[in-house]
Amino acid sequence: MRQRRGVGFLALAGAVLGLAGAPPAAPGAEDFPARAVTLVIPFGAGGSHDLTARALSSVAPQHLSQPLLVQLRPGGGGAIASDLVAKARPDGYILLFGAPGPNSTLPAVEGRSHGPDSLAAVAKINDAPGLLVTRPDRPYKTLKELLAWARANPGKLTHGTTGPWGAADVPMKQLMKETGINAQLVPYDGGGPALLAVLGGHVDTSFLLTAQSLPHIRAGKLRPLAVIGTRRLADLPEVPTAREEGVNVVYVIWRTVLAPKETPRPVVEKLAGAFKQMTEDKSFQALVKQLGDETNYVGPDDFAREWRAEFEAHRELGRLFKK
Amino acid sequence: MRRDTSRAGWLLAAALAAGLAGAPAYAAEDYPTKPVTLVIPVGAGGSHDLTARAMVSVIPQYLGQPVIIQLKPGGGGAIGSQQVAGARPDGYTMLFGGPGWSSALPAIEGRSVGPDGLMAVARVNYSPVVFIAKPDAPFNTLKEMVEWAKANPGKLVHGNTGPWGAGDLPMKQMMKDYGFQAQIVPHDGGGPALLAILGGHIYTTIALTAQSLPHVKAGKLRAIGILDTKRHPDLPDVPTSVEQGINVTYTIWRAVLAPKGTPRPVIEKLADAIKKTTEDKSFQALIKQMGDQPGYAGPDEFAGLWQKEYDLHKEIAKVFKK
Numbered sequence: 102m103r104q105r106r107g108v109g110f111l112a113l114a115g116a117v118l119g120l121a122g123a124p125p126a127a128p129g130a131e132d133f134p135a136r137a138v139t140l141v142i143p144f145g146a147g148g149s150h151d152l153t154a155r156a157l158s159s160v161a162p163q164h165l166s167q168p169l170l171v172q173l174r175p176g177g178g179g180a181i182a183s184d185l186v187a188k189a190r191p192d193g194y195i196l197l198f199g200a201p202g203p204n205s206t207l208p209a210v211e212g213r214s215h216g217p218d219s220l221a222a223v224a225k226i227n228d229a230p231g232l233l234v235t236r237p238d239r240p241y242k243t244l245k246e247l248l249a250w251a252r253a254n255p256g257k258l259t260h261g262t263t264g265p266w267g268a269a270d271v272p273m274k275q276l277m278k279e280t281g282i283n284a285q286l287v288p289y290d291g292g293g294p295a296l297l298a299v300l301g302g303h304v305d306t307s308f309l310l311t312a313q314s315l316p317h318i319r320a321g322k323l324r325p326l327a328v329i330g331t332r333r334l335a336d337l338p339e340v341p342t343a344r345e346e347g348v349n350v351v352y353v354i355w356r357t358v359l360a361p362k363e364t365p366r367p368v369v370e371k372l373a374g375a376f377k378q379m380t381e382d383k384s385f386q387a388l389v390k391q392l393g394d395e396t397n398y399v400g401p402d403d404f405a406r407e408w409r410a411e412f413e414a415h416r417e418l419g420r421l422f423k424k
Numbered sequence: 425m426r427r428d429t430s431r432a433g434w435l436l437a438a439a440l441a442a443g444l445a446g447a448p449a450y451a452a453e454d455y456p457t458k459p460v461t462l463v464i465p466v467g468a469g470g471s472h473d474l475t476a477r478a479m480v481s482v483i484p485q486y487l488g489q490p491v492i493i494q495l496k497p498g499g500g501g502a503i504g505s506q507q508v509a510g511a512r513p514d515g516y517t518m519l520f521g522g523p524g525w526s527s528a529l530p531a532i533e534g535r536s537v538g539p540d541g542l543m544a545v546a547r548v549n550y551s552p553v554v555f556i557a558k559p560d561a562p563f564n565t566l567k568e569m570v571e572w573a574k575a576n577p578g579k580l581v582h583g584n585t586g587p588w589g590a591g592d593l594p595m596k597q598m599m600k601d602y603g604f605q606a607q608i609v610p611h612d613g614g615g616p617a618l619l620a621i622l623g624g625h626i627y628t629t630i631a632l633t634a635q636s637l638p639h640v641k642a643g644k645l646r647a648i649g650i651l652d653t654k655r656h657p658d659l660p661d662v663p664t665s666v667e668q669g670i671n672v673t674y675t676i677w678r679a680v681l682a683p684k685g686t687p688r689p690v691i692e693k694l695a696d697a698i699k700k701t702t703e704d705k706s707f708q709a710l711i712k713q714m715g716d717q718p719g720y721a722g723p724d725e726f727a728g729l730w731q732k733e734y735d736l737h738k739e740i741a742k743v744f745k746k
Contacts (some may be wrong), residue, residue: 137490147709155706159477159493168459168490171706173479188642384477384495387469 119184127156127353130367133193137168138372140196140358141186143179144205144405149310149392153226153356154198156388157379164378179203180214187215191361193368196223199359201352205412206266210419216412217405223369224376225399225407227389230330231272231308232342237324244282244327244346251282258284261295261304269295269308272329272352274418276343299323308356312393313335329353335395357404373401433692452689455515456489460694462518462680465504465525467497471551471714474522478710479548484686485703487697491518499664500538501525509541511586513683515690518545518704521681523674523733528588531737532745539727542681546695547721548676548702548727550675552652553590554633554659556645564597567648569628573604583626584619588737591617591630594651594674596740601672621645632676633658634715642649651675657717677719687735695723 117413131281142156144150154171161169179202180194186197197204208216227283233244241247253257262270265288272283289295292313298304300322317323318337327343328334329352343350358376360369378400379385389396399407442635462480464473473495480491504527511517519526519542530538555566563569573580585591587610599606608625611617612673617629618636622644633656639645642660649661655664665672680698682691701707702718711718721729 146705151706152710152713155478155481160482162459162490162492168491168492170484173706178574243655252620383468384493388474388477388710391474391710394715 103134104155104415106134109209130193130371131364133368133371134165134167137170138165138194138196139170139172141182142171142173142198143182143200144173146352149354150198150200150356152392153389156385156392157226157298157376159388160379160382160385161375164249164382165372165375173418177203178207178214183220184206186217186359189361191363193238193364193372195361196372197359198279199357201355201411202266202268204357204359205408206271206415209412209415210266210423219362220269221362221364221369222401222405222408223358223360224373224401225322225355225357225397225400225404226380227394227396228330228355229310229312229394230328230332230334230351230353231268232311232328232334232337232340233272233306233326234275234309234314234315234318234323235306235326236299236302237321239305239324239325242324243347244341244343247326248280248282248348251284253366256283258282258306259304260284260286261298261307262286262288263292263295264288264290268352268354271415271418272308272350274422275350275352275414275424276348278418278421279348296297304406305320308352315393324421340404357399357408369401432704452515452687452693455690455693456487458516459490459492460487460516460518461494462491463494463496463504463508464518464520465496465498466522468495468630471676471716472522473518474679474714475548475716478707478714479545479698480735481710482704482707483697484703486700487694493643500529500536505537506543508681509683511683513685513687515682515694517683518694519681520714521677521679521730523677525588526679526681527730527734528593528636528737532588532741537730541684543684543686543691544723544727544730545680545691546698546723547677547679547726549716549719550677551632551634551716552650552656553630553674553676554647554656554663555594555595555628555630555634555649555651556621556636556640556649558621558624558626559643559646560624561646562650563672564646565663565668566665566670570598570602570604570670571649573606578605580604580608580628581609581626582606583609583611583620583629585611585614585617585629585631588741590632590674590676594630594672595628596707596744597672597736598670600651600740600743602670606725616677630674639736642699677729679721679730691723 140154140155142151165240183203184196189195192414203214204216242367260273278387289298295307299307314323318325318407325340327342327346329343380396464476466472476493480493484490508517508519525536529536563572584594620626621629637658640647647659650656650662650666653666677720699720702720
């Protein structure tokens, strides 16, 4: 009788903890997660990291067997949230929705925030490549023509950025380093003003997000020169990547789940498996499509390699361009 | 000692079991003490699913507990609706209602569940629909359409998006209230109806604004009236039906509904959390990406709107059903 009660209790506890749909347990992580997991967003409400995280959160219970709670912690270009997670208990319950700014460029160039030395890769959810754009009245129609023009007119090319070491600045520095051209980097206060500067002819070029530039490209007011990612865009299939044009520059706004460095491997694997399932969820994919993005999951080891390479590349850029 | 351990274990199990089954109704001031389930009675990826996902991604900070989505498609939404109507009215099982499965089906076909078997918590938002005509139609407004149809009996060919749906009910209501005849040609959803009007096979149809907008802007379709009480921000020049003196409105609404008998304090706590969610910046950004706007309506206001719609559909069915 007493034994039967024991069995009943175990079954009940199992029903409470092991909800359906959980990925197979990695050894050493059988009980994980036993409660809600928090995903810290290093930027403000309504941005692409926030909205992508909301899409994850809305499908998470089915795949993680626990809720995924989104917590906004903007500030310091993402350094505040990165610091919070890097110093949190490495038990898998506090995660960061990382980005190239706070988690590659800032630590590599300025030695603040946190990179791959103090955070661990869990799962890349997706990324958005930048697009090199110019005004249609400029004399260059391709990246190759732009480079030729810049070489023939040294010091003349002006390029609008969203601030030093931001998403429009780093890839131009990479381009300068790779090709030897020179450009005057003109900082603007965000992507909106940088877009206006190109549209108004105040600068020759900028790197912009596709969603932001697409309406202007379709209206014939912007000319796309190259995608600064690893693949062409579904919305602009005729625009080649920089690599296709012979220039080895890649810069994408990645959205990757990161964890405190010492998080146990079985926990990381279990989380990665759950995030992979989320990216395959039909509702998640529909939401991400509404955001103008695609999903492209990358697991912990592959992303760790990509991340490390990017971090080192930014470190080199920092040495080259920082006075 | 052994007995104590076993007893403690049993008590813990009993406590867990109570927790699973839901807190008793008198504990409404503690509500919610565990996650709330929201049943979506239609498939993944549709506008009800995605709007609910936007809501649940934001609501935990206002409700104090997560809301977990459960997809239960089937029977045009009847299966999920019946499941929630039969659940314990303790605030832990909710339905994401819509005009099809929560008004039209119960009012017209006597299946699924309407305001008799469920109660309103709050409307999250709605999508307005627009009355559209082919560009060479001999009328430019809804009012002119009604006059033309009266002068040319039986000539107006209207394509619906399925019987008793958004493309059908408002037209039937208009025929009933304004006394004209039209041939209603059934189409299997909004996509086929749109193709039919673009191909010039029908004079009119009713579509979601977001869906028809590109064609209207390109001049391939003519928007002759928004079936709402206010104009649409993307079509500011198109007057509403009400402005034209045609008192017919229809919206694709999305609202949280609860089993009948759910205590008022529980309803109010949920409604308050939903209201704060619809005011949240992240939620608003997500809804905007879907081409929609928030449109919160509280439990009493929405119960009134819902009942009115339900009664109206019943009346239309009496006139048109054989």
